[in-house]
Amino acid sequence: MSLQEPSKLLIVDDLPDNLRALDALIRDEQRLVFHAHSGDEALALLLEHEFALAILDVQMPGMDGFELAELMRGTERTRNIPIVFVSAAGRELNYAFKGYETGAVDFLYKPLDPDAVRGKVNVFVALDQQRRETRRQMDALEKSRREQEVLLQELNATQAELQRSLRMRDDFMSLVAHELRTPLNTLFLETQMRTLHLKRGNLQAFSGEQMGAMIKRDERQIKAMIRLIDDMLDVTRMRNGTxxxxxxxxxxxxxxxxxxxxxxxxxxxxxxxxxxxxxxxxxxxxxxxxxxxxxxxxxxxxxxxxxxxxxxxxxxxxxxxxxxxxxxxxxxxxxxxxxxxxxxxxxxxxxxxxxxxxxxxxxxxxxxxxxxxxxxxxxxxxxxxxxxxxxxxxxxxxxxxxxx
The missing domain is CATH 3.30.565.10 (Histidine kinase-like ATPase, C-terminal domain)
Structure with missing residues (x-):
């Protein structure tokens, strides 16, 4: 199990000596123990911290342990905190039955058995550590799932962009071939016609006026190809920043x-x-x-x-x-x-x-x-x-x- 923050324990008793004695029994390096001298102090701490266990004294002036437990069970934030009651009253008062009715997980009578107290606290601390480790793992899994979703979306977007680029490349090459073919075909046909005239000895086809018209036609086709090539070069230079x-x-x-x-x-x-x-x-x-x-x-x-x-x-x-x-x-x-x-x-x-x-x-x-x-x-x-x-x-x- 990975290292975690210490588990928090709450002990509530109106007598400082009882708090110190119980603290000495349950404290160690992996636990933080909070003291409350009354039900009101306990509620304030319960709203501020997440506790692994609350040990409540039954008989306190003002708000007693049972009333505090009822308030805890009626509040969403504190509803699931395990409660252990401690009482110095005799068993004949049947406080344990009332304690279990208010949602307690155990009921201890004073004088406390140190080994029993430590054993019970160890169980709830271990459960808290497991619960938090499970939650940490679930959070990590959820984070991983979200990251994978984002990665998948990025991969899909990249794949779509790649497919778009490939289609654009193919369309572009087809377009360039089409646009260059027209002037090249014209030049090729002109060359064939001139070759045919030369083979037939038809030198009249190369008179000054006709030669000038041929040169102008050639210039137009060559300029068209140069313009296409210049545009392609400009786009390449722009994308390269040159x-x-x-x-x-x-x-x-x-x-x-x-x-x-x-x-x-x-x-x-x-x-x-x-x-x-x-x-x-x-x-x-x-x-x-x-x-x-x-x-x-x-x-x-x-x-x-x-x-x-x-x-x-x-x-x-x-x-x-x-x-x-x-x-x-x-x-x-x-x-x-x-x-x-x-x-x-x-x-x-x-x-x-x-x-x-x-x-x-x-x-x-x-x-x-x-x-x-x-x-x-x-x-x-x-x-x-x-x-x-x-x-x-x-x-x-x-x-x-x-x-x-």
Whole structure:
């Protein structure tokens, strides 16, 4: 049996000499003996401590031993404490019968037999030690059970996360293969056509005008593959904490004018136009390349999901914060998808019609956070969406690594 705290014993008698004599009989290193000179003192101790045994004198002024026993049996906390009565009265008064009626486990007459007292106390102390050891073991088992439940929940969560990661990996590899196959197939077909022309000696197919068109087609396919690879590398760097942000003074309106101009042909191919609302120059300390990357992502998505409607770019300065709004008039985003689209490998349309790995918004939000800013969206289904990039104008963000 493991080491335990000493068992507590209560002796109640109105005579100090009787208390000292009984204490001397039952005390040892594994027991704490408490004295009470009256029923009231005994009740106070009973409410404060958990006793292995209570030895009560029957004849006390005020509250006698029988009355104290009845109160103990009527209280939940003290109901199960074993009671031994002690009396100097003669056996003819039949106190023992009344004592057993009040719930006593034994009745002793004075003068006490020391060996009998020690033997009875030893029994109840041993029972108390066993009871507490059993309770300790039960508490330990319950604690172990709770810990095992928590561990099982953690294992289940880990297993579910692992399965999710494996599914995401498989979906991602399938998606990457699909997205890379399109430009690669186009390049392969172009190569086969040129090879066929060369074999047939059809050099007219390589005139200056036609060669220029071929090169532009090749450039588009190569840029598409580079963009996919760059996105995958950015996500890997973010998760490894190695994607750096290098702030410098940037004039925002000039950068936006250049981006809108660069995307004008792509917008025209989608049957719409991109407009930039005029605004005075806005200067801040940002990584121009990364902010441009975010804006390009937002505009590309607006063209992709905008349903052929015009896209508007606005800049607002509120206090010490600059906000870029990219507004489209497309089909909008449902409330349950607003946060989903910012997760990696999630795309705006569930039916898979728009192309892409679903990394643009995830990367963009991480870059916004790295600048001390925010990227969010407000949208009404059927009425379009507004993506807002908020950037602090007066905070010099040190060169830092971005971690997902």
């Amino acid at each position: 994607l750096s942000v290098r702030p410098a003074q940037v004039e925002l309106m000039g950068m936006l004018e250049r981006v809108v101009s660069d995307l004008s042909l792509q917008a025209a191919a989608s049957g719409c136009a991109i407009s930039l609302a005029p605004h005075p120059p806005v200067t801040g300390c940002w990584d121009e390349f990364r902010i441009e990357q975010v804006v390009v992502n937002l505009l590309t998505n607006a063209l992709r999901y905008g349903g052929g409607c015009n896209v508007e770019v606005r800049v607002e300065v509120e206090g010490k914060c600059a906000r870029i709004d990219v507004i489209d008039k497309g089909k909008g985003i449902s409330p349950e998808d607003v946060e989903r689209i910012f997760q990696p490998f999630e795309r705006g349309a569930r039916n898979g019609e728009p192309k892409g790995l679903g990394l643009g918004l995830y990367i963009s939000r991480q870059l916004a956070t790295a600048h001390g800013g925010e990227l969010g969206v407000t949208s009404t289904p059927g009425q379009g969406s507004t993506f807002s990039l908020a950037l602090p104008c007066d905070v010099l963000v040190p060169c830092a690594a971005v971690s997902a």
